[in-house]
Amino acid sequence: MDHPSVAAARRTARGAALLPAVLALVAGCTAGLGGSVGTPGAAGVRDPYFPRLGNGGYDVTHYDLALDVDATAERLSATAVITARATQDLSAFHLDLTGLEVRSVNVEGRPAAVNRAGSELTLRPDRAVADRLRTGRTFRTVVRYTGAPRTVTDADGSREGWLRTADGAVALGEPAGSMAWFPGNHHPGDKAAYDVRVTVPEGRSAVSNGELVSRRTSGGRTAFHWRVREPMASYLATVAVGRYAVRRTVTEDGLPVITAVDPAVAAASAGVPDRIAEIVAWGEKRFGPYPFSSAGAVVGRRGDAGYALETQNRPFFPGPPDTGLLVHELAHQWFGDSVTPASWRDMWLNEGFATYAEWLWSEDHDGVPVEESFGKAYADDANWAFPASRPPGAADLSRPPVYGRGAMVVHRIRQEMDDDEAFFGLVRGWLSAHRHGNASTADFTAYADRVSGADLAEVWEHWLDGGSRPAGG
Structure with missing residues (x-):
């Protein structure tokens, strides 16, 4: 017989040996009850101007949208298949959608509970699915929805979302209108590939982004299938229905x-x-x-x-x-569409470079020196209402400083470098480094400081971020 102290020690040792197995069993039971399946993804990404826009906890990799549009283009019946990768262990996650009625949702092939608060959909997968939504895991969500897509009025009074036209409609999404016609992660920081399938009455066309994969007519309806292979921010997605x-x-x-x-x-x-x-x-x-x-x-x-x-x-x-407007919007294919802002505060990187492209085109084709365009922008009081990098609010994102002052910042970099070959090398290098990605103002200033070989501190302090018009323009 063991001495009592020896027996106690052995019992303690056996208990210690059994403890991992017991804990594993408890963890397994708790997971089955939904107790350790992660946490909900955030309802927004805290954008400086649209804090509830976008969602946390996942990145979308692909949208497959199927829209059946009625004869008046006022109503649609649709299905969105959203493929995403979890960036955290998820117990629930959000989608942005405004106005439309959600008929059903499933995640990984199983029905999910849906709660709606304004433009936020909260999706709660069942316990078996939620237990699999771990960091790095790819999962698929299917949303079936219907209704009359809304026209959204922005803070600056402009209209976006689903806009009715004389013989159809056009969907435009900057900054938040895309949520009026499909559910998703509607912040420019989450780019994805797309398949867009639109069925319309025979005799109408449906045009979207990317390339046309197929067009089929049957029973008085024509189905168009468009595919976007390169990553695209949701605000750049469009559908145009008409003749x-x-x-x-x-x-x-x-x-x-x-x-x-x-x-x-x-x-x-x-x-x-x-x-x-x-x-x-x-x-x-x-x-x-x-x-x-x-x-x-x-x-x-x-x-x-x-x-x-x-x-x-x-x-x-x-x-x-x-031609000037064509140049501006096509320049955005490089500046804004390929290299997309990390947040809406970085919009000057889109508009400043697109405006500068207009100046360059005018110099190359119309004999108007860039210095002359720069001088006109410098003399325009509207360009100095606020710093290009810090619009006061959402209503100011499309005001002159974001465009004209942004373009002046680009030209001041060129002036400080005093070497056109090096300057355009910097621009091409920036676009190459961030091709099909996202970038912020801080990314750009750090890149330009490193690559330019010039002291750009005065450009950032006074031309980009300063509160008043610098001397010596």
Whole structure:
């Protein structure tokens, strides 16, 4: 017989040996009850201007959207298949969607509970699925929804979302209108590939981003399937439904140019495909390789929207665009669409460079020196209302300082470098380093400081971030 102290020691040792097995059993039982399946993803990504926009806990890799649009383009019945990768252990996650009625949701093939608060959908997978939503795991969510997509009024009074036109509709999404027609992670920081399938009454066209995979007509309805292979921010997604004349041409380098033109403006838009080809070729010489597998435009009627927008591959124009506007929106394919802002505070990187592209085009084609364009922008009081990098609020994101002052910052870098070959090398290097990704103002200033070989402290302090007009413009 053991001494009592020895027996106690042995009992303690046996208990210690059994402890891992007991803990594992408890953990397994707790997981089965939903107790250790992670935490909910955040309901927003704390964007400086739109804190509830976007969602945390996952990155979308692909959207497969199927839209069935009625004869008036006022209602749709749709399915969104969203493939995403978990960036944390998830017990629940959010999608952004406004206005439309959710019919059903499943995650990994099993029904999920849905709670709605305004434009936020909270999805709670069942326990068996939630236990598998671990960091790094890819999962698929299917949302079936229906209703009349909304037109959204922005803080600055402009209209986006689902805009009705004379014979259809156009979907425009900057900054948040895409949530009016499909559920998703609607912040520019989460880019994804897309398949967009749109079924419309026979005789109408449905045009989207990327390239046309198929077009089939049956029973008085035509189904169009568009595919975007390169990553795209959701605010750059579009669908245009109407009696568009769709034309496909090819540049000298073999790049497809797909244009969709409303018949009402066909005559005035006849030269658009050739001008697109010319501008893309010029842009490649200035900025480097065109970043996408097709180019083009959607040209609607005046009044279809209050602005043009750089929707990826296929900018939208409300009426025939002049050359300057074409240059601006096509420049965005490099600046904004390929290299997309990390947050909406970084929008000057889109608009400043696109505006500077207009100045460069005017110098190369119209004999207007960039210095002259810079001087006009410097003299314009509107460009000094606030720093390009810090608009006061969401209503100010499209005001002049983001454009004109942003372009002046770009030119001041060029002046400080005093070497055009090195300057355009810097621009091409920036685009190459962040191709199909996201970048912030801090990323850009750090890159320019490192690569330029110039002291740019004064440019950042006074021209980008300063509160007043610098002397010596």
